[in-house]
Amino acid sequence: MKYETQRLGKIPFEINRRELYIYAGYRGTATPDEAVLSLIEECIQEVEEASEIRGILKWCQIVHEKDDNGNEMDDVFFIGDFHVKSQALGKNLKGCRDAILVGATLSPSIDLLLHRYSRLQITKSVLMQATAAAYIEAYLDEIQRMVKKELAPEGLSLRPRFSPGFADFTTEYQAPFLEALDAGRTLGITLAHNSNMMVPSKSVTAVMGICKAGTEAVAPMKM
Amino acid sequence: MKAFIEKSIQNQSYIFFDGGMGTYLQSHGLEQGQLPETFNLDKPQVLKDLAKLYLEAGANVINTNTFGANRLKFPMDDPKYPIDKIVTSAVENAKEVRDAYVKEHPDRDAFVALDIGPTGKLLAPLGNLDFEEAVSIFKQVISIGAKAGADLVLIETMSDSYELKAAVLAAKEACDLPVIATVIFSENGKLLTGGEPKGVVALLEGLGVDALGVNCGLGPVEMKGIVADMAAAASIPVVVNPNAGLPRVENGVTYFDVTPDEFSKTMVEIAEANNNVLGLGGCCGTTPDHIRALVDALKDKKANPVEPCEDTVVSSGMGHVVLSDHPVVIGERINPTGKKKMKQALVDDDMEYILNEGVTEEENGAHILDVNVGLPEIDEPAMLKRAIYELQGICTLPLQIDTTDMVAMEGAMRIYNGKPMINSVNGKQEMMDAVFPLVKKYGGVVVSLLLDEDGIPDSVEGRMKIAEKIYANADKWGIPRKDIVFDALVMTISTDSSAAKITLDTVRRITEEYGACTVLGVSNVSFGLPRRDLINTAFYTAALNNGLTAGIINPSSKAMMGVYYSFMAIRGYDAQCLNFIDHFAGTVSPEMQLKKALESGSLSAAGGEENDTAEGSGDISKTPLGGAIVKGLKDKCGKLTEEQIKSGTDPLDIINHYIVPALDVVGQGFEKNTIFLPQLLMSAEAAQACFDVIKNELKSAGVESESKGKVIVATVKGDIHDIGKNIVKVLLENYSFDVIDLGKDVPPEVVVETAIKENVHLIGLSALMTTTVVSMEDTIKALREAKVDCEVCVGGAVLNQEYADMIGADAYCKDAMQTVRFAEEYFAKHPEFV
Structure with a gap:
């Protein structure tokens, strides 16, 4: 395994429009009408023009801590230098020896647009939020595809992305996660003052467990 | 140190800075996650050894270990690592080594730089750290460091121009030491918040730093283009402190691969290729060996001269405009003079109107926006500051601060994120004495009106004379002539x-x-x-x-x-x-447009649209106005409402017979899941356009618009995502509620105070995350403790009924429509509060 840090700029990817509609509040198979669709296309174009999308991947080893009896604990472990105690993430990573810490952001220029529309055009504000979210998710999906492709020859694959804020992997982990990625310097992601929310707001951190091909699915968990 | 910089400019000699610190500290026991500044007290010898190594390598400037030292990380009341001890010990450690070294090498110039890094928080409105709070955080560190005896302040690795401005202002206000500021650019040649070298140089020179430059992020090779841009834009010494290449991580360890020889070779190329580059050193991954190689290669060589750049530049947080390159357009719309609607907006505190004008000007091609909010009946300093702050939060253009009120001018210049244009000064001595000190302190390009105590000369000669006088005064203040533009x-x-x-x-x-x-x-x-x-x-x-x-x-x-x-x-x-x-x-030209329109018959005196006659018919969507609202056609709605009023329909009838029924159609559709959020909001905006017309009409008729009750909305403390709250606000306003919007990240006490002061009995709180639901609970508790007679409804992504009950809310509203319904019910129960 390469234990490296990779930095990524813009890569070609396709935004998932269905996902965007869901973020914008559409349920089921409902599709926006023409007026909304044309606003959405405007939003996509604006996000593409204004964002300086970038990401970072840190390939790390997972090392479980041992309990008093010397048994490895499923829910207490290091991913590289990043120390985590979480049953949910432990379950997601079960059977993985390595994982990738990933961070990505759309840059502050998007926040300026979001701020502008939230003050002046609420419809566009909602659609812009949805577009930016779908955009960064699509970026991460593409990264995931790239990594999977790279891992495939070794018979390896990836677990679903797992981000702080899910279950007991709380947003309290956002600070050490960003530190592990040196995200302030590499991506410009910081935490808001007195808060666990990331700035720029359209930023994502996630763990991607590297697993044997065929074990990508994680059993549903009860918390 | 100031004299040394002067001397270096004069003699064209280089100033050498030290190199990296992190790797050295790690190899001497710094653990992952441990704050490096704790070494100042715990392991001072490690730092002293490193400082000595850098001095021996030939550095003229050694940095204190205070990059991350501020009260956010080291509170004053920290029992072990209070900020004053951290900073004082850092300066003392460095000074001790420097003094001993200079004693042995009396011919060497060596200085201790108080190292200032970013706070790690992004300033509002992009983040939520207040600008003045940031100034105060930096000021505290710099005051301590200056008192402990630092020779200069080195502000470094800044990636946000607004924070950079806060730090430089703090340094200027806290001490008299020379200030050097270097920033970190990404590979795309921009700051993380978007600024480019030319704009950054304009900002920093405007603020009066002694030298500026670039550090970290890139290696010397990758930095070449950025340094060239900075050096060409600068009129003062430029400092170049690159990393030893781009970082590479292997087995969890970060490596920088550029060797001392390669490093110095590229640095020599950079120094020789550019004017103004006098300061050379290193950042992450560079070692005393890198600095030694650099010093050996350049110490006996003459640097290129420091020469001024004559461009006239204004900047904003994300952009800049070079006025001397080619003609530009300054938008005049944000100014109440002769503009009835703008005047009304200022009196009504209608910031949206002002922001809309700004965005429209930007979209129509303006390069700079003039901002004038002077009206006798408003508090101009407060309004100007707010307008500037809000505009720079939504618009990337540089702004022109236009006022005759000096308090307003200073307030606006201070919080402006960039080097502003100032409108204006003139040839009156009193004016120049008031405006130029502000320009000296904050920087700016000043519009100078060619008039003076004797009025406006009626000859070219007379106006040229005043220009001379203004130049002479600017010279006296040390304001470069390129920053004077003449009206x-x-x-x-x-x-x-x-x-x-x-x-x-x-x-x-x-x-x-x-x-x-x-x-x-x-x-x-x-x-x-x-x-x-x-x-x-x-x-x-x-x-x-x-x-x-x-x-x-x-x-x-x-x-x-x-x-x-x-x-x-x-x-x-x-x-x-x-x-x-x-x-x-x-x-096509207007004449052609007219001709075509007449030919096609689409232009009639009545304005084309059929009149709205469907009142009373069953389907509101079939009426032109109702249909336009349901479909969310904002532009059409305004026009149709105007036409209805013109044709004699009572404005209140328009509300009751068209707008409210149309909104109901959409609202019910939303509740039944046949209409979705964006459509709901488009209709809301369309209805808003109708209301705007009606409000204006009522106002000019001297009638107050009807309110169905007052509601406070707020996104709670710690939460900076306010979209949900904004949606609720728009819909509540649609339904004629009077909404007081407290914004985001709102502390509980502000909600309580406002509720009491404004006599509000219904409060809506929004929170996005589980972690901030706690603040919601705190806010409700605070309201109850203060015995505010009110009900609280809550909403937000992570909330549900159970949660709402748990934190003591009176209602959980799953979406904006439910909030409207709840408000309707509440005020129906409590007509006394309407």
């Missing part, structure tokens, strides 16, 4: 037929004799005449031809912008006329 003053030709000629001749002479930039308030020329558009465009063309840099015009005027784009194309400022084509391809 040759436009008077109406309706009262003095020679007025325009004097103005045009003055513009030409200033351009030719000084090479200075000029500004004109173009449309004044036609005051009192019919068809002002004809005179204005002719005059604007003539002015551009005489060398005008910046016309203050209305960017929405197609005729004026037509002149601008045509001029740019004719004068060769628009390669292949691309910009012109972009703006005008596919458009």
